[in-house]
Amino acid sequence: MKFISFIRLGKTGMGALVDGGIVDLTGRIRPEIDSLKALIAADLLTEAADYAKARAPELTPGDVTLLPVIPDAGKILCVGLNYETHRAETKRPDAKYPTMFTRYADSQIAHGAPMIRPAVSDRLDYEGEMAVIIGRGGRNIAEENALSHVAGFACYNDGTIRDWQRHTHQFSPGKTFPGTGAFGPFMVSADAVGDYRQLPIRTRLNGDVVQDATLADLIFPVPRLIAYISTYTPLSAGDVIVTGTPGGVGDRRDPPVYLKPGDVVEVEIGLLGTLVNPVMDESGL
Template identity: 70%
Template sequence: MKFLSFVRTGVAGYGAIIDDGIVDLTGRVQGALSLKEAIARNLLAEAAGMAADMGPGLASSDVTLLPVIPDPGKILCIGLNYEKHRAETKRPEASHPAVFVRFADSQVAHRQPIIKPKRSDRLDYEGELAVIIGRGGRNIPEANALDHVAGWSCYNDGSIRDYQRHTHQFTPGKTFPGTGAFGPYMMTPDEAGDHTSWPIETRLNGDVMQQATLSDLIFPIPRIIAYLSEFTPLSAGDVILTGTPGGVGDRREPPIFMKNGDVVEVEIGPLGTLINPICDEV
């Protein structure tokens, strides 16, 4: 099932996609008012059954999309997780994933503008697979890690490259307002199937900039979930960004950065295409 978050008539809620329409599930499944709450209360199966019985009642034009999870407790990001990207950055090989964070209030939804800040002209794209945690935990065994996944989505982990390099810590360049695009929807594992060979592609103004498959990940998803849960408890609705392929704009000759009027797309296997225009900060 495909689930999404949205605002309708000024009220935030969530629903499911059925036959290209939307079923509004807000408050209808044991009172759950958000996708994050439905995940935390283990209500997705019930929500999927209700959506199938009800059928679509809304068109996409009836709602304003929100990031798939607008308010995750944590957004944990993995860097340098494709060999081509690690090589283009000239970073050494590592035994453990590189981890940084993004803040929830830096996110935008599908078709909303990614914001190029006034302070920098080095806004770069980073197409990534997002993992949404369902059942949380600490010290999750790698063998059971995929049992903790509520769903998958597309993410554009936009980076402000000069701020990223102010020190050895990535975070200042990774969490500017309006730079993390998340959507268009979350697909549950039962519908998505085996994720390990999905293609991932990022396009800028129609030109392919990044292209890989998830089989290229240096640290696969179960290893990432297990490692993160060693040092922090994972909770329902937490989001893990799993790294970006090679081909980022910053490492091209000459570099290519996103600017006002551009359109960037991230497409991953069955997860659809996340589309965002680029706009200057006002």
Template identity: 65%
Template sequence: MKFVSFTRLGKAGFGAWIDGGIVDLTGRLAADCLTLKQALVEDLLEIAAEYAIDRKPELALSDVTLLPVIPDPQKILCIGVNYVAHREETKRPEVQYPTVFIRFADSQIGHGAPLVKPARSECLDFEAELAVIIGRGGRNISEEDAMWHVAGYACYNDGSVRDWQRHTSQFAPGKNFPATGAFGPALVTADEIEDYTALSITGRLNGTVVQQAGLSDLIFTIPQLIAYLSAFTSLSAGDVILTGTPGGVGERRDPPLYLKAGDVFEVDIPGVGRLLNPVIAEG
């Protein structure tokens, strides 16, 4: 099943995306369960699916504004250089451990919202990624048990301001400009994806394919990432792991291909979703 976070009439909520519409779940599983993150924390996602499955949508997508799938995750843990083609285009060496950096929740936008090219840079780049949403938290999770902790998946565009990313060896400044991380349109529950390694990921700029790979090409697998990350920090329900981007990023093209106002970038993962965002310039 697919779940979305949204605002309607000035209030945040969440629901199940069924038959092109939304079954509103806000406050219906428990009086205080008002967000998708709360449903994950309280282990109510299965109950939410059972509640929604036989109901007709009450809301059209046009009735709501979609938010990032998890608008307020406690942690967004991002993995860099996790496809061979991307490692080769960046000329980085093979490594023993994943490259990890942090994105802040307030840098995110939802499906359909505009990515904002910052006034301080001309180097906003695209990064199509698979996001993993944690459903059951834990520490020191084994690779064998890791997938039990996954609630589901979504599309992500980890927009990167490359000149700021290169200021030092730490990526954080280039990864946290406002409205540069697009997350959506929905969480697709893990039981809908029999084998994530059979999925493909495509990034399109103005309808033209610029990135494409199979999820089987990940250098560090999802179980490896969960095991590694949970060794140094406790994972919590609602946390998000960005698994890395394939080759083809704009900065490594000749000449570089950066996002500009008027562009539209799309992340397409069949079975998971299609995330689309226009680009505007910072006002």
């Protein structure tokens, strides 16, 4: 099942995508459950999917404004250098542990919303990635049990301001500018995805393929990431792990290719759909 977060008539809500439109799930499964994060935390995804399958769509995409899949994530934990092609193009050494940094929830945008090139830099870069949405939280999660803690998967574009990323050895200043973390268009529940490793991941810039890999290429696969991360911080329902980008980023091309107003970036991950975002300058807001 495909789940979305949205704004309708000035209020936030959630729904399921079905043939012909959207089934509104806001307050329908339980009156107090009015967000996708709350639905996941209550372990009601299966019940919500059954509810949606039994009903005709009541909304069309034009009736809602999409939000990032989990707009209110408590933690957004991002992984760097997690494809060999990207590690090689950055000329960084092999690593025993994942490279981790964080992104803030208020830096995120939805499918269709513009990625924002900030006034302080012209070095906005794309990074097509797969996001993992945590279902059942925990601490010290065993690697062999880790996938049972996943609620679903989605596309992510971890837009990066490259010069700010390099101000110090810490990545975060370049990784959480407003309007740079695109997340959507929907979450596909884990039971519908099956083996995530079979998914292809491609990024297109103005229609041209610039990144092309499969999720089997991850250096640190999803179970190992969950086990590692949950050792140093407890994971909670609705937390998001952004798993890393393949080689082909604009910053490492010769000459470099940075995003500019009018560009359109697409991140396509098999049945997770295609996340599409135009690019605009901060001054155009």
